[in-house]
Amino acid sequence: MRKKYSLFLIILLLLNFGGANTQIILKKTDSYPKSEKDYYFRPAIDLAIEGDILYTVINFEHKILKLKLDGELRFDKLIGTPGQGPGDLTQPQSLSIWNGKIAVKDNFGFSFFSLDGVFLNKFRVFTANRNFLYLNNKIYYINPLPDKPFLIEVYDTQGKKLYDFGTKFIDLNFNLFRGMSPFSVESYVFYANLLSDGQLIYYLNQMFGRLIIFSLDGVLQKQIDLLPLFGGKGKKILRENEKMWIQEGLDLYVKSSFKPYYLFIDACLGGDKIYLFGSEWTPGKKERDEYIIIKCLDKKSLLPCGDYLIKRDKDERFMAFAVKEKEDKPSFYVSMQSSREYVIARYDYK
Numbered sequence: 001m002r003k004k005y006s007l008f009l010i011i012l013l014l015l016n017f018g019g020a021n022t023q024i025i026l027k028k029t030d031s032y033p034k035s036e037k038d039y040y041f042r043p044a045i046d047l048a049i050e051g052d053i054l055y056t057v058i059n060f061e062h063k064i065l066k067l068k069l070d071g072e073l074r075f076d077k078l079i080g081t082p083g084q085g086p087g088d089l090t091q092p093q094s095l096s097i098w099n100g101k102i103a104v105k106d107n108f109g110f111s112f113f114s115l116d117g118v119f120l121n122k123f124r125v126f127t128a129n130r131n132f133l134y135l136n137n138k139i140y141y142i143n144p145l146p147d148k149p150f151l152i153e154v155y156d157t158q159g160k161k162l163y164d165f166g167t168k169f170i171d172l173n174f175n176l177f178r179g180m181s182p183f184s185v186e187s188y189v190f191y192a193n194l195l196s197d198g199q200l201i202y203y204l205n206q207m208f209g210r211l212i213i214f215s216l217d218g219v220l221q222k223q224i225d226l227l228p229l230f231g232g233k234g235k236k237i238l239r240e241n242e243k244m245w246i247q248e249g250l251d252l253y254v255k256s257s258f259k260p261y262y263l264f265i266d267a268c269l270g271g272d273k274i275y276l277f278g279s280e281w282t283p284g285k286k287e288r289d290e291y292i293i294i295k296c297l298d299k300k301s302l303l304p305c306g307d308y309l310i311k312r313d314k315d316e317r318f319m320a321f322a323v324k325e326k327e328d329k330p331s332f333y334v335s336m337q338s339s340r341e342y343v344i345a346r347y348d349y350k
């Protein structure tokens with residue numbers, strides 16, 4: 001079972017919720033594509049901003065889409081080509097940018113490009129875990145091996161394993177699962193965003209709401225429970241996840257599909273803030289929530305500092321987001337799907 005969190009930090013969070021009720025309604029101010037003449041794409045499943053450029057992973061097209069942000073969203077170029085050779089991508093899943101280089105995770109490993117799309121090198125590694133962090137010429141990603149207790153593995157850019165750190169915080173009973181491998185079970189339970197501000201590494205677990213902070217060399221600094229941020233909805237999600245993944249398990253031979261619940265679907269660092277893009281689903285409801293909430297935490301104190309709300313059209317489904325701050329005001333770039341098309345939309349408040 002899960003270990004106890006830092007009680008002191010939880011109490012601080014609870015005591016300060018009363019002063020963090022500011023809710024700002026966001027307005028859609030731009031989107032791409034704008035017309036049939038624009039480059040049309042299929043699902044954009046991960047986004048990252050570097051300067052005035054937005055990079056986004058186009059999974060089904062095996063490419064990275066590069067958009068300019070100076071003014072309106074504008075197409076710039078495509079990075080990568082379908083395949084398995086140098087400079088090729090096969091179903092890319094996520095990207096991370098550091099020191100003028102892009103690292104891309106696809107089905108076969110990691111590829112590295114310049115910001116202009118020039119291929120640099122690649123190495124192979126097989127893991128179902130999508131999210132990773134590229135920092136200081138190292139690749140950090142969540143340990144995919146069920147028989148290993150470490151939470152995060154670290155590799156150099158040539159694919160050599162350097163070290164691992166952190167401890168998995170849930171003891172899973174794989175005998176509760178039929179039709180699902182231990183690798184798949186772990187990939188769901190420990191699915192998380194890995195972020196860094198260059199000083200610390202943040203592990204943000206989406207299913208159970210654990211935020212764990214490490215030094216750059218993997219030494220534990222602190223950990224807190226994000227569950228109180230999400231109120232009654234968060235309690236429902238946690239209750240469903242504990243029932244499904246810890247208490248009862250799943251039998252996919254009897255029930256061929258299931259709906260995983262997440263407290264948030266993506267997380268970003270922006271300036272001195274951590275932003276969490278809330279889930280569209282509340283357990284027990286058949287329809288997605290009308291409003292999507294983006295939670296904001298102060299990076300230093302880890303206290304809540306306001307909410308941002310997006311009113312969701314009935315046919316919209318959100319997949320990923322990125323944040324760009326200007327004069328301490330964030331702009332949110334959100335990948336979404338409607339019944340008509342896939343778009344990347346910009347949300348601001350006036």
